[in-house]
Amino acid sequence: MRNYRTLILVVLSLVIFLNGQAGAESKVHIVYLGEKQHNDPKFVTQSHHQMLWSLLGSKEDAHSSMVHSYIHGFSSFAAKLTNSQAKKIADLPEVVHVTPDSFYELATTRTWEYLGLSPANPNFFLNDTNMGVWPESEVFIDNGIGPVPSHWKGGCESGEMFNVSHCNKKLIGAKDRSGHGTHVSIIAGGSYVPNISYKGLAGGTVRRGAPRARIEMYKACWYLDNRDTMTCSSSDLLKAMDEAMHDETAVRDGIAIGGFYAVLKGITVVCSGGNSGPAVQTVTNTAPWILTVAATTLDRSFPSLITLGNNQVILVIVILGLDV
Template sequence: METPSSYHRRLAPLLLLLCFCTLQVEVHASRKKLYVAYLGERKHGHPDHVVASHHETLSSVLESKQDILDSIIYSYKHGFSGFAAMLTKEQAQQLADLPEVISVQPSRRYQTTTTRSWDFLGLGLNDKVPSDLLHRSRYGEDTIIGIIDTGIWPESRSFSDDGYEPVPSRWKGVCQVGVGWDRSNCSRKIIGARFYHAGVAEEELKSDYLSARDANGHGTHTASTAAGSVVEAASFHGLASGTARGGAPRARIAVYKSVWGSGRGAGSGNTATVLAAIDDAIHDGVDVLSLSLVVEENSFGALHAVQKGITVVYAAGNSGPMPQVVRNTAPWVITVAASKIDRSFPTVITLGNKKQIVGQSLYYEGRNSSGRTFRLLANGGLCTDDALNGTDVRGQIVLCVAFQVPPLALFPLALKNVLDAGASGLIFAQYSMDALDAEADCKGIPCVLVDFNMANQIGNYMGAASSPVAKIEPARSVTGEEVVAPKIAAFSSRGPSIDYPEVIKPDIAAPGASILAAKGDSYALLSGTSMATPHVAGAVALLKALHPNWSPAAVKSAIMTTASITDARSMPILAQGLPRKIADPFDYGGGNINPNKAAEPGLIYDIDPSDYDKFFGCTFKKFIQCNATMLPGYHLNLPSIAIPDLKHPITVSRTVTNVGEVITPVEVTRGLHVWQPYLAQ
């Protein structure tokens, strides 16, 4: 009888031969890659006819019908025409040379996530395995985030309360009814709603709901970013498609509508409405307050909230990149700068001479304009009403140029003007491609952002062509290593603080550029420190769920001392602007937020809430010996040190509290931010 070992020895040559043949087949097959061919608009009515046209196109590069069937993976036959096929590099090039083919590109691997920012920050739900912090905090279960903003749209899928337990018994808030809002609009997710309209301009109220319902969309967007429930298949007209959710998806939401107006932006409110909201929030029992708005400095309402154990998170403002424009800089609040994540929306412009230029936009297919070629017209300026007056732009793509810095709000204005004038598209040029933020909805017409260099190339073509034309393709979503991130957005307000020069501000940076979140019944991509603020609020909710006894100062310290100051390539984080530079604490405070590391900071710089009165009591109190009794602000136990007028040696001390494992003395100063250029002034 043959033994197993002798049988294997006899079979070995055959096994080797089989392995060799398989290897050869794999090597040959590896020459083929998946490519996507785009053919523009459908040229056939029935989907079957579109598929047949794809097969006919492929027959130009493949030999047989069977080869075509084996190669083609997908046929795009409803909204546009195109296909995905396994091809060699040579076949892909042959295909691209065909006149009916617009482009052929390798298929790239993208992560199918919308609130991409949370995955970028390490709080992922990929493969149903949550991050350590999400798991340990139970997704922020039963923490309560108060949103002081423009209200909320309760029917959004982001506020579903499926599977939620009853409202926490400690909640003392109310569900205030009003126009378009009854008690059924509150739920186990939206557990409370209030609105404040006294003193608000009548014209703002006329365009809004006299209730907690959000006509603006700003509050809905921020609330869903902080604590939105998990929503599958969300996108902005197909862009950034995937799963949308908040940072603390199981947290409860309390709505305090203090800002009014249905127009673009955050509307208008006043100090009285915001203070009333903070006051009620303290009473109601929120754990975190998120305010994506700029209010007057020296807000005592926020101080009282902090002294009651509520962490208050504010936006730094959108006036960057100039220095000394940061807002909401009280030392007891967390002031948030905006960073960019590893996602972009490249958009291809094809000129009449076949030259292609890649800009950025949120252009999605609509109005039968996708793939169409239009005449080009140079406006020579910002496309203002006056500049367009008397110019026939109908059926043309208008080139506009913004020389102002920063041009954040100019692109949407130019888009509105050319739309009103009847133009068919917009190319908007600004100073730096690095600072492009695809924030404006193109409203279904071709529109794209380019830099001055690209605009110059377009201008040269227009000067040489007797009848210049261009075609703008819909944007696509790109994520991952192709996009260097994080970066500090150009619009993000920079320090130092004018009101509190003894405090380095902002405190932290968080994703705030092209953030997808709920707006009405759908989803929108918005940019601003307003979008960055709820990212920090959501992370705070997770930390509060994990460490319920941490003070607001402890939470703030943990976030600041564990933040990242390098990007995905382990290079220093850059700050966008003119010129671009390496970011410093006046751009991002402690750095870009890292929620998972903040959960275990090891050491914290804690502050007794009453200590704020010892250092900043003059802010709110008027008495004769104020200056004599108040201590310099740089002695406050913050995780940073700033001395604005250093003329002689000063000793500054800090006290650390160990909230982790046993540490060594060398770790004591870990995370303490001392900004030397500022100290040397």
């Protein structure tokens, strides 16, 4: 009888132990190490794997845990860790801080839906480009722009419905196929396009912030299984910025950290303000080293007279607004 009870106790103990292990969920964490200590990117990546290896106990676990290794502008990596593992690695003297991966939603208004250009409607002109960078647009023309600088190390990467021939002296590289990337990039650095209007109203020239600037697109936002809208994670945004620093030769926000080191490399960082409202203080990307594009409204209105069935005349004023 004693052996029978002992057996039951052992089995129950194993069940409790296994259930405890199953409850330790791994999530992506960003381990920030500050300035990189070596100029050799391979050595920096090896040091990241070595740190994970020491924590997890094997090379195989370290490689399967690693998501991104940031090696060009700063030293950091993103890895799948449990909360307890994240706390252990955060206590190491060489680690500045460890933060869980966070997610950002795209900051544009419902522009594509308003124009009837949604994924649910397959018969629109952006469908063939898979809602991606649309190099055929006139805002990417390279008239008057000189040759691509010789120090540029980036380039176009062929992908779904996109090939290297789509790039030019304006769009000098592309690693992105999100319509949002097109939207923000042309606001900051698109070319001048004359004779543009909204259905014949407000005709004029499209003017952008830096029409002579060159544009390189990096894929950082994705449709996740559990989200209906395209989402951008801090870990992916940091990777895109790290790649940008390579190509161009104490805040815990992913965009701010990546932007800070990009600015140290002489790269101008422009982000949208968000302005989610209507509450106050909803502007995002406010780090002082980032140029934040604020929301605005047009300085024009379009009055129209409407005559009702009883011959009463009503003056309707339409004001077009832009939200960046």
